Amino acid sequence: MIFSRALIGALILSSACQPSGLGVAGGITADSLLARIQVLASDEFEGRAPGSVGEARTVTYLTDQFQQLGLAPGNPDGTFVQAVPLVGITPQESGGLDIVRGDEKLMLTPGADYVAHTKRVVEEVELDGELVFVGYGAVAPEYAWDDFKGVDVNGKVLLMLVNDPPGPEIFGGRAMTYYGRWTYKFEIAAARGAAGVLVIHETGPAGYPWEVIGSNPYGEQFDLVTEDRNMGRAQIEGWIQRPAVARLFRMAGFDFEEAKRAATQRDFQPIALGLTARTTVVNKLRMVNSHNVVARLEGTEAPDETIIFVAHWDHLGADTSLLGDQIFNGAKDNASGTAGLLEIASAFTRTGLPGRSVLFLAVTAEEQGLLGSRYYT
Ligand SMILES: [Zn+2]
Structure with missing residues (x-):
């Protein structure tokens, strides 16, 4: 793309420079x-x-x-192919994601309501953390924008809006900046010590339908094999459907649409929802050698x-x-x-x-x- x-x-x-000839x-x-x-x-x-x-x-x-x-081989060692060591992580069937408030419990269904993975190279992860809505999760000094406002989210489970904050003059207008990508959202969550991060899926701003994420919740996920076996990443990374988010906001006594509007403003403050999110993810792991192909002129x-x-x-x-x-x-x-x-x-x-x-x-x-x-x- x-x-x-x-x-x-x-x-x-x-074509502009060379109207005729091969160019x-x-x-x-x-x-x-x-x-x-x-x-x-x-x-x-x-x-x-x-x-x-x-x-x-x-x-x-x-x-x-x-x-x-x-063409010549593009690697310094004179080869065309660069080995890229990956780990394939396949989540096993899960009991679901429980959202708990006192003795009230909302049970969300994998695939239909949410998808949660772990990129940690471990066989099991147990998530148990308080939900905090952090708007778009963007920390962008160049736009004088900080969705966290110094709030400590260590050990929390973050809910983030998809894409980046709207506005004609910031975050590239209608074009998506890196702050809008899910990779950024997972990175900032890890950097802040969050236990989990769920991107709130909305088809329009995401640019693709839920099926892209939700149709195969137990599909194999790949990641680079890092020295720390990805233990520096949040325990759980995933996506959650907007209707499920609206339900859990109601359960917490908040209105999602209102919170979303607040998140479009610079003075947005993270919202601790007073809810606990719990789930267990069990993985099957395999090492995979993938490859980049590199050629040079x-x-x-x-x-x-x-x-x-x-x-x-x-x-x-x-x-x-x-x-x-x-x-x-x-x-x-x-x-x-x-x-x-x-x-x-x-x-x-x-x-x-x-x-x-x-x-x-x-x-x-x-x-x-x-x-x-x-x-x-
Ligand atoms: Zn692609």
Whole structure:
């Protein structure tokens, strides 16, 4: 997705500068892009899940294509493929999430009401913490914005609105800044010592429907294998449906819509809901070796200056519990970007070498939180 914008930018730039002749985009056609998309998004590639047979086929295809185009290996050790060690974490069926106030109890159903995972590399996590609504969870000094206002949320379970605070002049207007991404929300929760974090799902501001999150609550999640086995992250990370949040706000004697409105203002204060959230997550763990594919074109004038084109090759794989079609082919997300990466490489080889070096980076595990990119940097 990030890549598509770069591709359009490159195409626009080249057509503006070079109305005739090949230009940088020269030779890239709808047909040439489509041919590559058809390979990457074919059933044979099984939806390109990290660690799957589909990954092996994808990595081989990309390496072959870069080689055929005459590109050099992009890794300092002279290889095209960079191993990215991941851990696959599969949550086992859970009893649900209990929201407790005195002897009142609201029981939420996994998949329908919420999805909760742990990225800690452990077999079991027990969550027991007080719920605090922290608005968008944004701490952005450049916008003079702080949703926490110094409130200690150590050991708490945070509820955060999806996306970033609205406003024409801050947080990029209608464009989403990093503060709006769920990866940021999980990071800030961990940095503040929270026990858990649940992003409140609303389809409009999220940009995708609940099914993307909720249809497979026990699906395998990937993460990088870090030295601390991810113990620095919040115990529980997840999403919760807006109607469930409205219910628990009512249970606490608050109005969700009102709280949401308050969260659009700079002077918003976190709201301790007086509710306790409890759940247990049991995991099955497996180590997975995934891969980034890296190729390079040496610049002719300034080889030490490098421009990177990046696209993630992975998608969601397959779900064998589905009847009928089980493969998420991911033609748009992100076979299209990956095809674009190859086509741009191909165009450079046709139109002559660039002044600066160009690195083509096809990264893994974007769907799981930009893991391949994070590992590369
Ligand atoms: Zn994607």
